[in-house]
Amino acid sequence: MEKFVIRGGRPLMGEVNISGAKNSVVAIIPAALLVDGPCKIENIPEISDVRILIDILKELGCDVEFDNKDSMMINSQYVRSSTATYDMIKSLRASYYLLGALLGRFKKAEVAFPGGCDFGFRPVDQHIKGFEKLGAKVEIDHGVIKLEAERLIGSQIFMDVVSVGATINIMIAAVKAEGTTIIENAAKEPHVVDVANFLNAMGANIKGAGTDVIKIKGVTTLSGGATHSVIPDQIEAGTFMIAAAATKGDVTIRNIIPKHLESLSAKLIEMGAKVEEDGDWIRVIGTEKILKANIKTLPYPGFPTDLHPPASVLLCLSDGTSTITEGIWDSRFQYVDELKRMGAQIKVEGRMAVFDGKPKLSGAPVKATDLRAGAAMIIAGLVAEGETEVYNINYIDRGYECIEDKLRSLGADIVRATK
Ligand code: EPZ
Secondary structure, eight states, X not given: OEEEEEEOOOOOEEEEEOOBOHHHHHHHHHHGGGBSSEEEEESOOOOHHHHHHHHHHHHHTOEEEEEETTEEEEEOTTOOOOEEOHHHHTTOGGGGHHHHHHHHHHSEEEEEOOOSOOSSOOOOHHHHHHHHHTTOEEEEETTEEEEEOSOOBOOEEEOSSOOHHHHHHHHHHHTTSBSEEEEESOOOOHHHHHHHHHXXXXXXXXXXXXXXXXXXXXXXXXXXXXXXXXXXXXXXXXHHHHHHHHTTOEEXXXXXXXGGGHHHHHHHHHTTOEEEEETTEEEEEOOSSOBOOEEEBOSTTSBOGGGHHHHHHHHHTSBSEXXXXXXXXXXXXXXXXXXXXXXXXXXXXTTEEEEEOOSOOBOOEEEOSSXXXXXXXXXXXXXXXXXXXXXXXXXXXXXXTTHHHHHHTTTOEEEEEEO
């Protein structure tokens, strides 16, 4: 097992390039199963979720070739299997996208229940509601979700909750359905738009992605032969923005879409940081005093839940009492006990954490309890006095490409070591 060893107290200075978006590419790769021919995907992040997904597609019969570090060709023409076993998908939360892709391609799918990060129960009832509305019969048997449809018929679907995964999954399944599907109360995240753009590049007919009403006109085939470049990862970018402010550094984050980070930029300015932006970069300059703030996580364009754990480190160091209210997940507070080991003063009441800001954190051995909590532990280690060891970093490798190299290039003292 590996760990990160971090010596804190050094401000991050310089420039960092952001990789392709994990939460976009983990949907686009399965969606390539719909394409009856080769399709090229560029700006792919080098993260373990991508490696696992590529292995799954190869097991299903896809031809996958990387033509350089971050771009690959996928050809699903000769795929015949519509079954993804537990062994294939067990360490991947986003395995549910295989349901929509295999159903859309074969009108049947058998996928074991998703695994991945565990913070509160992660249901898939809205995914299933959408598949049933499209005409699929759904059976759940020994941890496997089985879908089968005589025909997939376009339908009007009102989402009971705003769900990124369900919105994308239903969109994928509806691409080749007969007639038009309308998804109402849809998620508006940038990765929803990115997946829609990929599918349209392959011949789909999707309108309205990025709004709360998405219209999908069924087509008979997706011809492929096009190229799609994955959008930059707004959560990776936000993680570096927060680290710059927390370490009182001066960092320019490049290859991003600043609009995707508006809620965080506004919050960092409210907390006293300087934020400049233009074109495809944002510069964050931390200041001596971090002002207290209240954060509430909401669906896009609200403050993203995936930046809740990283942002909590800023609140630990802020001047006064701050709060984070988690508006998306039942419980995303497992990181709190780890920060308390570093001297943070935090109280969790239901979906709210109350932070009594302190000037310092002290280094300690801590563990990543999930992907974004792991990012929070790294940021805490960067600002803490002394040495911090972060364990369970396999979580972090799921969603951040070479994070220690990128941080070292900004002056951080961080190394990957074996336990
Ligand atoms: C995606 O998860 C992301 N993962 C999560 O990021 C992110 O936290 C989440 O969206 C919210 O932005 C990927 O994209 C792979 P949801 P997803 O469906 O799609 C409830 C990370 O760190 N819900 O938008 O699973 C659910 O319980 C990960 O990169 C239902 O009730 O999230 C939650 O309260 C962590 N029924 C809310 O909706 C359903 O069928 C939002 O969940 C589905 C969801």
